[in-house]
Amino acid sequence: MTEKTVLNATHRALGARMVDFGGWDMPINYGSQIEEHHAVRRDAGMFDVSHMTVIDLHGARTREFLRHLLANSVDKLKVTGKALYSCMLNEQGGVIDDLIVYFFDEAHFRLVVNASTRVKDLAWIERQAQAFGVEVKERPDFAMIAVQGPGARAKVLGLLHEVDRARIEKLGKFAAAAAQGPHGMPLFVARTGYTGEDGFEIIVPNEHAVALWEALATSGVAPAGLGARDTLRLEAGMNLYGQDMDETVSPWEANLGWTIALDEGRAFIGRAALEQQKATGVPRVMVGLVLDDKGVLRHGQKVLTANGEGEILSGSFAPTLNKAVAFARIPAGVAGDVRVDIRGREVPVRLVKYPFVRDGKPCEGI
Amino acid sequence: MSEIPGDLKFLKSHEWARAEDDGLVRVGISDHAQGQLGDLVYVELPEIGSAVKAGTGAAVVESVKAASDIYSPVSGEVVEVNELLNDKPETINEDAYGEGWIFLVRPSDRAELDELLDANEYEELVENDDH
Incomplete structure (x- = not known):
């Protein structure tokens, strides 16, 4: 049974091409994926990300529980509304999921996890939470709209109740706060995103999501599909769970050491394995690739290096760069000249440091 | 979706063939196919003079989403390719049945054209695809 977000009819009315995405019927584009990509880089676009799973955690020992559950330190969250990106690991140090955790108060934190991992995440979190007496409550009553691009914040601010505008305008990166939207609807506005642009991710009660979407559209925010979301996050150097890392991959091998x-x-799950891997070194590393020639790098293509073979994780044509870029996992060590096997042809590629694009512009060396 | 020109014949895999007055066969992909693929970003054209076989891969089109083999509807020799697509692959998105043609074949067996779907049959196939 395919699930639908509360905005499903809105997407269809806009003529969206719908696809199955992790069990959800979602818009891949509304016409041209490349134009939607550019709309976000140049002004403002919005994505329905209501398929993502919002989980509220309640209980006096919630912080203690999250210290145990997450590989990043929840003790970095000191101020109400502050957010943190983290991996949730298994005992072997493999990534069960990546997520954002928001701090409300000591007895209330919120997690936003991926859609495709919802069932296993909930089962894992509930199991781990028992020992801490923490209540795990999924919030299917919320929709979520990401508004991204250099013009995104101004367009959202214009829709907020005037008493909230100055406060939300001052919101720092990776911080969130409640605000009143059109017709007084209650919003949870977070200055986060998955595009490499400034903007907000807004959690809104289901019954107000369509009105918010329409108000944003009227303010000049372009609807953008999950296709554009994927090329935007790839250019921005952000991992996609399931493609760039999974339970067989350690954060060290997915360029997530910074998290x-x-x-x-702090005895978090997977710590012992991570420390051992850190001491001995991991056999594989994740790198960025650029193809200057014609062609497109794709998931699953073979990567040939001086140290042996690797493979392309996320790969795509990058609309901002007008050429193909990719993440690849290759053997650690000096890679030498790197080539990719594209349909039997060995094509030379450049190994680069990413992100590929930041704030609308190609990064140096890309 | 744009109207399917009545003079075209189709493979089930969404390539079209047009028998030109000079006996050559022009090949492209359908408007339905370009819509499914999304924005095209790269076309790997066949080499002029190369032999193609009906129902086998002759070219590759890549959209942002995926790479797709383009099958030749007829066997023969490639006599011309649409060089415009090297710089403007999106021409296929804009005009799949016209400016967005991909290659031109001198067919070795014109009877192969009779085995293709006509415009009505193809339209029916696409409609069933959509539901």
Whole structure:
């Protein structure tokens, strides 16, 4: 049974091409994926991301529970509304999922996890939460709209109740706050995203989602599908769960070392495995590739290096760069000249540091 | 979706063939196919002079989403390719049945054209695809 977000009819009325995405009937584009990509880079676009799973955690020991559950340190969250990106690991140090955790108060945190991992995440979190007496409550009553691009914040601010505008305008990156939207609807506005552009991700009660979407459209925010979301996040150097990492991959091998907090005395799940991997080194690394020639890098293509073979994880044509880029996992060590097997042809590619694009512009060396 | 020109014949895999007055066969992909693929970003054209076989891969089109083999509807020799697609692959999105043609074949067996779907049959196939 395919699930539908509360905006499904809105997408269809806009003529969206719908696809199955992790069991959800979602818009891949509304016409041209490339134009939607550019709309986000140049001004403002919006994505229905209501398929993502919102989970509220309640209980006096919630922070203690999250210290145990997450590889990043929830103790970095000191101020109400502050958000943190983290991996949730298994005992072997493999990535069960990546997520964002929001801090409301000591007895209430919120997680936003991926749609495709919903069932296993909930089962894992509930199992781990028992020992801490933490209540795990999924919030299917919420929809979520990501508004992204250099013009995104101004367009959202214009829709907020005037008493909230100055406060939301001052919201720092990776921070969130409640605000009143059109007709007084209650919004949870977070300055986060998955595109490499500034903007907000807005959690809104289902019954107000269509009105919010329409108000945003009237303000000049372009609807954008999950296709554009994928090329935007790839250009921005952001991992996609299931493609760039999974339970067989350690964060060290997925360029997520920056999200691991080996703070003293915190026994989080997977820590022992991570420390051992850190000491011995991991056999594979994740790198960025650029194809200057014609062609497109794709998931699953073979990567040939001086140290042996690797493979393309996320790969696509990058509309901002007008050429193909990819993440690849290759053997650690000096890679030498790197080539990719595209339909039996060995094509030379450049190994680069990513992100490929930041704030609308190609990064240096791309 | 644009009207399917009545003079075209189709493979089930969404390539079209048009028998030109000079006996050559022009090949492209259907408007339905370009819509399914989304924005095209790269076309790998066959080489002029190469032999193609009916129902086998002769070219590749890549959209942002995926790469797709383009089968030749007829066997023969490639005599011309649409060089415009090297710089403007999106021409296929804009005009699949016209400016967005891909290659031109001198057919070795014109009877192969009779085995293709006509415009009505193809339209029916696409409608069933959509539901």
